[in-house]
Amino acid sequence: MAAPFSWIRPEPHGVHVVPADVWIDPSKAVDAALVTHGHADHARGGHGTTVATPATLAIMDLRYNTREGATPVEYGETIRLKGGVDATYIPAGHVLGSAQILLEHAGERVVITGDYKRRPDPTCPPFQVTPCDIFITEATFGLPLFAHPPIAEEMGKLLARLEAHPDACVLVGAYALGKAQRVIAELRAAGHHQPIYLHGAMEKMCRLYEEFGVNLGELRLVADHDKDDMRGHVVVCPPSALNDRWSRRLPDPITAMASGWMRVRQRARQRNVELPLVISDHADWAELTRTIEEVNPYETWITHGREEALLRWHQLHQRRARALALVGYEDEDD
Amino acid sequence: MEEFAALLDALIYTRSRNEKLRLIAEYLRETPDPDRGWALAALTDGLDFKAVKSSTIRNLLKERVDPVLWSLSRDFVGDTAETAALLWPEPLGGVGTPPTVSEAVDALGVMTRASVMTELPRLLDRLDSAGRYALLKLATGGMRVGVSGRLAKVAFAQAFDVPVDDVEEYWHALEPPYADLFAWGADGADPPETENLPLFRPFMLAHPLEETVVDLADYAAEWKWDGIRVQLVHVAGETRLYSRSGDDISATFPEMVNALELPAVLDGELLVRGVHQGGEQGGAASFNALQQRLGRKTVSKKMLTDSPAFVRLYDVLMLEGKDLRGLPWNERRERLEKLVPRLPDSHFDISQLVEARDFDHLGQIREGARNDAIEGLMLKRRDSLYVPGRKTGLWYKWKRDPLLVDCVLMYAQRGSGKRSSFYSDYTFGCWDGDPDKGAELLPVGKAYSGFTDAELKKLDKLVRQTTLNRFGPVREVERTLVFEVAFDSVHASKRHKSGLAMRFPRIHRIRWDKPVHEADRIDALQALVRD
Numbered sequence: 001m002a003a004p005f006s007w008i009r010p011e012p013h014g015v016h017v018v019p020a021d022v023w024i025d026p027s028k029a030v031d032a033a034l035v036t037h038g039h040a041d042h043a044r045g046g047h048g049t050t051v052a053t054p055a056t057l058a059i060m061d062l063r064y065n066t067r068e069g070a071t072p073v074e075y076g077e078t079i080r081l082k083g084g085v086d087a088t089y090i091p092a093g094h095v096l097g098s099a100q101i102l103l104e105h106a107g108e109r110v111v112i113t114g115d116y117k118r119r120p121d122p123t124c125p126p127f128q129v130t131p132c133d134i135f136i137t138e139a140t141f142g143l144p145l146f147a148h149p150p151i152a153e154e155m156g157k158l159l160a161r162l163e164a165h166p167d168a169c170v171l172v173g174a175y176a177l178g179k180a181q182r183v184i185a186e187l188r189a190a191g192h193h194q195p196i197y198l199h200g201a202m203e204k205m206c207r208l209y210e211e212f213g214v215n216l217g218e219l220r221l222v223a224d225h226d227k228d229d230m231r232g233h234v235v236v237c238p239p240s241a242l243n244d245r246w247s248r249r250l251p252d253p254i255t256a257m258a259s260g261w262m263r264v265r266q267r268a269r270q271r272n273v274e275l276p277l278v279i280s281d282h283a284d285w286a287e288l289t290r291t292i293e294e295v296n297p298y299e300t301w302i303t304h305g306r307e308e309a310l311l312r313w314h315q316l317h318q319r320r321a322r323a324l325a326l327v328g329y330e331d332e333d334d
Numbered sequence: 335m336e337e338f339a340a341l342l343d344a345l346i347y348t349r350s351r352n353e354k355l356r357l358i359a360e361y362l363r364e365t366p367d368p369d370r371g372w373a374l375a376a377l378t379d380g381l382d383f384k385a386v387k388s389s390t391i392r393n394l395l396k397e398r399v400d401p402v403l404w405s406l407s408r409d410f411v412g413d414t415a416e417t418a419a420l421l422w423p424e425p426l427g428g429v430g431t432p433p434t435v436s437e438a439v440d441a442l443g444v445m446t447r448a449s450v451m452t453e454l455p456r457l458l459d460r461l462d463s464a465g466r467y468a469l470l471k472l473a474t475g476g477m478r479v480g481v482s483g484r485l486a487k488v489a490f491a492q493a494f495d496v497p498v499d500d501v502e503e504y505w506h507a508l509e510p511p512y513a514d515l516f517a518w519g520a521d522g523a524d525p526p527e528t529e530n531l532p533l534f535r536p537f538m539l540a541h542p543l544e545e546t547v548v549d550l551a552d553y554a555a556e557w558k559w560d561g562i563r564v565q566l567v568h569v570a571g572e573t574r575l576y577s578r579s580g581d582d583i584s585a586t587f588p589e590m591v592n593a594l595e596l597p598a599v600l601d602g603e604l605l606v607r608g609v610h611q612g613g614e615q616g617g618a619a620s621f622n623a624l625q626q627r628l629g630r631k632t633v634s635k636k637m638l639t640d641s642p643a644f645v646r647l648y649d650v651l652m653l654e655g656k657d658l659r660g661l662p663w664n665e666r667r668e669r670l671e672k673l674v675p676r677l678p679d680s681h682f683d684i685s686q687l688v689e690a691r692d693f694d695h696l697g698q699i700r701e702g703a704r705n706d707a708i709e710g711l712m713l714k715r716r717d718s719l720y721v722p723g724r725k726t727g728l729w730y731k732w733k734r735d736p737l738l739v740d741c742v743l744m745y746a747q748r749g750s751g752k753r754s755s756f757y758s759d760y761t762f763g764c765w766d767g768d769p770d771k772g773a774e775l776l777p778v779g780k781a782y783s784g785f786t787d788a789e790l791k792k793l794d795k796l797v798r799q800t801t802l803n804r805f806g807p808v809r810e811v812e813r814t815l816v817f818e819v820a821f822d823s824v825h826a827s828k829r830h831k832s833g834l835a836m837r838f839p840r841i842h843r844i845r846w847d848k849p850v851h852e853a854d855r856i857d858a859l860q861a862l863v864r865d
Binding site: 145147243245247263266268269272306316 | 399406417748
C-alpha cells in the first residue's frame with residue numbers, strides 16, 4: 001500500500017493529483033486542470049481540459065478565450081477522475097463561481113480551498129466547511145493584524161463621503177473580477193440606487209455577473225458621459241487606473257480603494273488613497289484560524305500569502321502544518 | 335480622543351494643503367480647551383513623555399501577543415504604534431469610555447518607567463483601534479501626518495480669523511496647551527504677555543527682483559549671504575536662536591547662545607567659518623560646510639572648533655527694551671552699525687553695504703562677485719519699516735545668475751497630489767566621457783520644477799512612450815531628451831554615483847532640439863565645484 005497522501009503532490013507549478021494525472025490551479029499549461037476560480041493566478045489558458053464551475057468557465061472564456069476542453073461541474077456535484085479519484089466542487093465564497101475542491105482517494109480526503117472568505121457576499125454562495133484529512137488553504141491575510149470590518153461600515157463611509165461632496169465623484173479602485181461587482185451589489189443593498197459609472201475594463205465582467213443572476217442596477221460607462229454627469233456619483237475602476245491619466249476625465253475624484261490591504265495606513269498612503277475601504281474577498285486572520293479549527297484536518301498545507309505567521313499559529317496550537325512553495329500565486333490588489 | 339483620532343486619520347489621507355488647513359481649523363474651533371491645545375502640541379511635535387518609548391510599546395505587546403507573530407506583523411506594517419493599535423487585544427467586555435485628550439495627556443505625564451506597564455494598558459483598553467493609534471502617536475511623537483509647525487499656525491489663524499504673524503509671535507511665549515493663545519484667538523481676550531520673553535518675531539522677507547530696476551537713491555544694496563537666515567534673541571538673561579520658520583535651533587549652535595549678552599533681537603545670516611574661501615582669512619565657508627552642522631541635536635567639540643558659527647548681521651529689531659521695527663531702515667542700520675562694536679567679533683560681524691555709482695554699476699559688481707558664500711544682492715528701501723512677510727516694493731533679492739548645464743533625462747517618477755497621474759520628477763545625468771566612444775550617463779541630479787503645465791503634459795507623454803523599465807513609481811526612459819538645468823552651486827557628494835550634488839536644481843529650458851550626445855560631461859560640472 002502506498003504511503004498516506006502520497007497520491008497528492010505539491011509541485012512548484014501547482015498541486016498534482018498523481019493517479020488521475022490532473023493539476024489543481026496549475027500556473028502552466030497541462031493536459032488536465034481542475035480550476036478553483038477565475039482569477040489570473042489560479043486560472044490560466046491552454047490546458048487540454050479544464051474542469052470548473054459554469055461561472056468560472058464563463059469567466060475564463062471571457063478573460064483568456066479558453067473554450068476548448070471546458071468541462072462544467074456544478075456545486076455539490078462529484079465527478080470521477082482516472083485512477084479512482086473523486087472530485088467534488090464546494091462553494092468557497094470568494095467570487096462568482098469560486099469553489100473548493102474535495103478530492104477523495106483510497107479513503108483519504110483532501111480539500112483545496114483556492115481563495116475563500118467566510119463573510120456573506122451577495123454575488124456568490126457561502127463557504128461550506130468540509131471535514132478532511134488534508135486542508136490546503138490560502139493565507140493572503142495571514143497576519144493577526146488583519147481583521148476586516150463588517151462591509152456595511154465601509155459602505156457607510158463611502159456613501160457619507162459622497163453625500164458630503166455632491167460636486168465631486170468617489171472613484172473606487174476595485175479588482176475587476178469579484179471585488180468590483182461585490183462593491184456595486186453591496187451599494188445596492190445599502191440603498192444606493194443611483195447609476196454607477198464604470199471604467200471600460202469592467203463592463204464585460206459586470207454583464208457576465210448579471211447573466212449569472214447578480215443584479216447590479218443601472219451601470220453606465222465613463223466613456224459615454226460628460227464630466228458633469230458624474231458629479232455626485234460612484235465611479236468604479238481597476239486599481240491600476242486610480243492614478244492613471246484615465247482619471248483626469250473625472251470631476252474632482254475622491255480616490256477610494258476597496259482592499260484588505262487598506263487596513264494598514266501607510267499602504268493606503270502609498271497608493272495615494274484618500275478614502276481607504278477595508279473590503280476583502282479573502283479570509284482575515286480570525287476567519288482563517290476559525291476555519292482550520294472547524295475543518296480540524298490532520299494536517300494543513302498553506303499555498304500562498306503570509307504563510308510564516310499561519311505556520312506559527314499551528315505550532316502554538318499544536319497542529320500540523322507545512323508551507324508549499326508554489327510559484328505564480330500573487331498578492332493581487334485585493 | 336475620538337475626534338483627535340478622526341482628525342489624525344483624515345490628515346493622513348489628505349494630500350491637499352488647503353484641505354489639511356480646513357480640517358485642523360475645524361477641529362480647533364469645535365474642540366474645547368484644553369484638548370485642542372494638547373492636540374495642537376501633538377501635531378507640532380511639542381509633547382514629550384519620557385516613560386513611553388517605542389520599546390515600551392513593543393514590550394507591552396510581547397506580553398499579550400506571541401513575540402513571533404508580533405515581529406512578523408511589525409515587519410509588515412513598518413510602524414510600531416500602528417501595529418500595536420491593530421494587534422491590541424480588546425477587553426472581553428468591549429472597550430470602555432474613551433479618555434479625553436487632556437485626560438490621556440495627564441495620565442501619560444505622570445507615568446514612570448515602572449508604572450507605564452500597568453497604566454498605559456488601562457488607557458488602551460478604553461479605545462478602539464483608531465483611538466489606540468492616536469494615543470500611541472501622541473505618546474511617542476512622530477505623527478508623520480504632513481503637518482509642519484507653520485501649517486498648524488496658519489490653521490490656527492484661519493480658525494479664528496486672526497493674523498498669522500501674531501500667532502507666530504505669541505506661540506513662542508506659551509507652553510502647551512496654549513490656554514492664553516486660545517483665550518486671545520477664540521474668545522477675544524487680551525494677547526499674551528510677550529515683553530520679557532525670548533520670542534521669535536516674524537521675519538521681513540524679500541521679493542525676487544526679476545525685471546525691476548531701482549534707483550539707488552531710494553534703495554541700499556548689501557550682499558545676500560548663502561547661509562541660513564536666523565534671528566537671535568536675548569532678554570532677561572536668556573538667549574535663543576530661531577530659524578526662518580521660527581524653530582528654536584539654539585541647541586544646534588550653542589556657541590551663538592553664549593555670544594549675545596545684551597537685550598536685543600537681531601536679524602542676520604548664520605554662517606560657518608572656512609579659511610579656504612576667497613582667500614579671506616576667517617571668511618565664510620560655502621553652504622556645504624554649514625550643512626554638516628544643520629539638524630543636529632548635539633554638537634561635538636570637534637565641530638565647534640572645525641566649523642565655528644557666526645552671524646553676519648543684517649538688521650536690529652529690538653534693542654535694550656526698545657522696539658525698533660517702526661523705524662525706517664536707515665535709522666535701524668545706523669543703530670546696528672553702532673551696536674556691532676559692542677558685540678564679540680568672534681561671533682558677529684555686519685553685512686557690508688555695497689556701494690555703486692548706479693544700478694548698472696551694481697549689476698557689474700554682482701556679476702564680478704567671486705566669493706562662494708555670496709548668494710547675490712539684497713536691495714532694501716532706505717525708508718522701509720520692518721514689517722513681517724513680503725511687502726511689495728520694500729525689499730528685493732537679486733540672486734546671482736544660476737549656473738547652467740545640459741543634462742540628459744534618465745528616469746522619471748510620478749508626482750504626488752495633483753500631479754499623481756503625471757511623471758513629474760526627473761532624474762538626469764551627464765556623460766562620463768566622450769559619448770561617441772561609449773561613454774555612459776551618470777545621474778547628477780533631480781528636479782521637479784521649472785516647466786509649465788503644457789510642458790509637463792508633453793514630458794509625461796514622452797516618458798510613457800519611451801519607457802525602458804519600470805521600478806514601482808519610477809520609469810527608466812530612453813535617452814532622447816536634453817534638459818538645460820539651472821542650479822545655484824554644485825558640491826562633492828557621496829550620495830550620487832557621479833560624486834556630485836547640485837543645490838536647487840530646476841529645469842531651465844527643455845531642449846527638444848538638442849541631440850543627447852551634445853549634452854555636457856561630468857568634467858564640466860566637476861569644474862564648477864568650489865569646496
